[in-house]
Amino acid sequence: MLSRTAENLYWLARYVERAEYLARTIEATLRVTALPNTYIGKTNEWDSALLTAGVSASFYEVYDEADEHNVVDYLSFSPSNPSSIKNCIENARLNSRSVRTALTSEMWDTINSAWIDLQEVWGKGTKTREELARFLRFVQETSLRFDGSAYRTMLRNDAYWFSRLGLHLERADNTARILDVKYHVLLPEEEHVGGPLDYYQWTSILRSVSALTAYHWVYRETLKPWLIADLLILNDSLPRSLASCYGNLVRNLDQIGVAYGRQGAAQRHARGVRNRLEHSHMDDIFQHGVHEFIQEFIADNSRLGEIITKQYLI
Amino acid sequence: MAVAFDEMNGPGGDLRPAYRELARWLKETPPDALEYRRQEAELLFRRIGITFAVYGDAEAQERLIPFDVIPRIISAKEWAILEKGLKQRVRALNMFLRDIYHGRDILRANIVPDDLIFQNPVFRPEMNGQDVPHDVYVHIAGIDIVRVNPEEFFVLEDNARTPSGVSYMLENREIMMRLFPDLFARHRVAPVEKYPDELLSALRSVAPLGASAEPTVALMTPGVYNSAYYEHSFLADKLGIELVEGRDLIVKNDEVFMRTTEGLKRVDVIYRRVDDDFLDPLTFRPDSALGVPGLMSAYAAGNVTLANAVGTGIADDKAVYSYMPEIVKFYLGEEPILKNVPTWRCREPRDLSYVLDHLSELVVKEVHGSGGYGMLIGPAATKATIEAFRDKLKREPEGFIAQPTLALSTCPTCTESGLAPRHVDLRPFVLTGSNHVTIVPGGLTRVALKEGSLVVNSSQGGGTKDTWILDE
DSSP: OOOHHHHEEEEHHHHHHHHHHHHHHHHHHHHHHHHHHHHHTTTOOOHHHHHHTTTTHHHHEEEHHOOHHHHHHHHHHHHSSSSSHHHHHHHHHHHHHTTTSSSOOOHHHHHHHHHHHHHHHHHHHHHSSHHHHHHHHHHHHHHHHHHHHHHSOSSHHHHHHHHHHHHHHHHHHHHHHHHHHHHHHTTTTTTTTSHHHHHHHHHHHHHTOOHHHHHHHHOOOOOOOOHHHHHTTOOTSSTTTTTHHHHHHHHHHHHHHHHHOEEEOOHHHHHHHHHHHHOOOOHHOOOOOOHHHHHHHHHHHHHHHHHHHIIIII | OOOOOOOTTOOSSSSGGGGHHHHHHHHHSHHHHHHHHHHHHHHHHHHHHHHOOTOHHHSTEEEEOOOOEEEEEEEEHHHHHHHHHHHHHHHHHHHHHHHHTTTTTTHHTTSSSSHHHHHHHHHHGGGGOOOOOOGOOOOOOEEEEOSSSSSSSEEEEESSOOOHHHHHHHHHHHHHHHHHHHHHSSSSSSTTTTTHHHHHHHHHHHHOOOSSSOOEEEOOOOOOTTTTTHHHHHHHHHHHHHOGGGGGEETTEEEEEEEETTTTEEEEEEOOSOOOOGGGGTTSTTOOOOSSHHHHHHHHTTTTTEEEEEEEGSSSHHHHHHHHHHHHHHHOOOOSEEEOOOOOEESSSSHHHHHHTGGGGEEEEETTTTTTTTOGGGGGGGGGHHHHHHHHHHOGGGGGGEEEEEOOOEEEETTEEEEEEEEEEOOOOOOOOOOOEEOOOOOOOOOEOOOOOOOOOOTTTTTEEEEBBBBB
């Protein structure tokens, strides 16, 4: 397929995934901030939402203070934030238009309809919390529909695999970012571990990656920081864990390698990262530092993005 | 202006046979049911994203072309004549183009004046003596046809460069079949769905000699901001070929390749929807970022087929148009089956003085204009506009032709005040491959939605209708 087509598919999937992650982040933050102060302390959850979205610096160029109104507006609708939900959907639609021939009609319909709704219903932002909740739902449903229609309707060929690469790379980045911002509440040696403050911080992490119910199914325990870290980093059965993302990245890259009859740096690098995840234990990770581990992972992950681009997309 | 002939109700208000079933159905169908279907159709068009970009209209970068749910019906007998006439005309167009860029017999025979060709900005000296595969120049032609009475069809324009609209022909039919299955069950409508297949096989048939048995065909678009981008992506999809932009292509050793995830892949036939001027910055406009450097040398080396060929603009020039009856006779030795609209060539002093005296009755068009831009519709224009146009005409008479304002036929159309007659034209699409000329039965009917308006162009607020050719 055309390199440009593959590139567009890859970014299209990234934009859709990012929009959903932002919607989840806002939703989880709203829940935490709705709690009484005694449960969450004095931390500014809106600041940490900006950090996990990776837009803190650019936010403070526009605003002085991170409060609900400013952050929600910046993450959702701001035209000056290149990765606001609105811009993600608009970019996704622009990409879709230039690769329409590679999309199934169901996928196009999802993106195009979302874009139309964005113009007509959500164009002016939201005024009330109820409206905001509906908007966040709409974004998550768009992503579910898009993902579902890709899964159910696309031919299993390079078009599908490149779009999956974008999705898993973006997802791994998002999960790693939220861990990186919140790693301090996961550190077991902190004094107040186990208090109500941590408990709600932990729930908000799990909510951001849609893993709260999963946690209980997997561990059948009350929330414990090392188990949360284990779930999000090493547990292959959680779709948003780093291990699961890399399982998929390796698989999709292998499928491309087989179809094209040759492999390259992307396959090798992805396998390297996956092997490291497979052979890690939570004890060691805590020992060597969660923050360092995650930082390294984020760098490796973005390196994979560069290699894929060089090998296939230009 | 005379009262226009209505395709459904006929000249004397007698229902014409091809429309009998439709009329009965319209009588049975309550107006609000029709309105409901109309809205549904609009929704479908929007969701599928069948849009048309309008240049210079920031408000509506992507606009829907209004779709009218009342079909336009043409009987089998009428179509048979049209088909024959269209094939004849396109054969002549191709022979004319080959001649102009080779022996120029028609100029030596003094049928078409030399300067009309050589001083024409769309004439391409680069194509002089250049052979094109199978001598096909116009692989895809869109011939605009108007009707003025039950017997007479006129050709209004020959679009021989990059005619668009065929996606609407196909999508209109799809949507009509979805919304009005009952209406189809009452008629025998010839299918149009074979068009993409026929287009692909025509394109394959004109692959260069050096191409493999399975030539690679690609569709080249200027990109997502082009007004017809939807059509480009639609066709590439239906044909199952890559939709490429200039930046996807590269020329090496006079061969054209596309950049793929598996490396470079040779391209043999390019259905290009990019104008000549933008094809190759080394040959044409150096500032064009849309094209492919070296494409013309690959073309000259015979390693790639461009459809339509470079330089076909000379055949859809409106001044050359006025010679089409002579052109058909000259090459085929046959009487033209389809007539031209009578045309005054402003370049000729006698015609010019007539045109200047009758501006308020005539339609004056720019010779190289398209899309309804830069024309004067005398009867609808204000005095000031006419005077301004008169000055333009005197300054540059060779840039214009004039035609009588025809009473274009009308067709019943949904309007805010119920069904009402609106003027229509028809653009059938004629395909030419290595040894055959084909037309799928139908075309794009464009309709002027404003009462009394004769302008059907989509860029000027016109709409479209499904066009039915009855099969018996």
